[in-house]
Amino acid sequence: MILGICGSSRRDSNAQFLLDRALHGARQCGYETSSISVREKRIMPCEGCARCGLDIQRCKLDDDMQSIYNALMNCSGLIVSTPVYFGGITGQMKTLLDRTLLLSRIGRRMANKVGGVICVGKRGGHEFAGLSTMNVMNLQGMILPGNASVHVFADEPGSVRGNRDSLARAEDLGRRIAELCASLSPE
Numbered sequence: 001m002i003l004g005i006c007g008s009s010r011r012d013s014n015a016q017f018l019l020d021r022a023l024h025g026a027r028q029c030g031y032e033t034s035s036i037s038v039r040e041k042r043i044m045p046c047e048g049c050a051r052c053g054l055d056i057q058r059c060k061l062d063d064d065m066q067s068i069y070n071a072l073m074n075c076s077g078l079i080v081s082t083p084v085y086f087g088g089i090t091g092q093m094k095t096l097l098d099r100t101l102l103l104s105r106i107g108r109r110m111a112n113k114v115g116g117v118i119c120v121g122k123r124g125g126h127e128f129a130g131l132s133t134m135n136v137m138n139l140q141g142m143i144l145p146g147n148a149s150v151h152v153f154a155d156e157p158g159s160v161r162g163n164r165d166s167l168a169r170a171e172d173l174g175r176r177i178a179e180l181c182a183s184l185s186p187e
């Protein structure tokens, strides 16, 4: 299964639209997909208690991350799609990624999963947003294909719909994630 997570809380989100196309690409390669958006989720910030993996095997914060942990552990590929906010990722996405600390501390549960990133912004900051997300994936022991971060320029809600080149690049990322998953774990 290839999981997509969208970091936008906006209706008619460009990041969600691009993610949907990437997941479509993964399905073309025979993978099942699943999608999560921070928009519908209640995710509290990591408190840095550093107890996870020591005296407790779960996060003590009882919120929607509990089901997201299951989705993350069950996927073989992960595509993170986020708007660029002030030259970085959205606060909601950063909060979610911080909470994945649990998964490394209970036995490197994200290791060897395949990762990719989509960053969409009006005019700049995509590089840092992409690099910071790929950094989390690298630190989690994940495997990234070449050109793992796709950068798209769009601003108005839903405006990316008219950008065929951007949609094609998102779809191609989904296919490449699926192909790498398949080559790592042939059926």
Ligand SMILES: Cc1cc2nc3c(=O)[nH]c(=O)nc-3n(C[C@H](O)[C@H](O)[C@H](O)COP(=O)(O)O)c2cc1C
Pocket: 008, 009, 010, 012, 013, 014, 015, 016, 082, 083, 084, 085, 086, 087, 088, 120, 121, 122, 123, 124, 125, 154, 155, 156, 157, 158
């Ligand atoms: C708080 C905030 C900060 C933003 N900062 C940037 C930025 O630094 N660079 C940029 O190119 N776009 C920036 N934008 C524009 C969004 O990235 C852009 O509208 C994007 O398409 C939103 O994606 P969404 O439709 O998935 O929410 C910002 C938007 C908001 C609301």
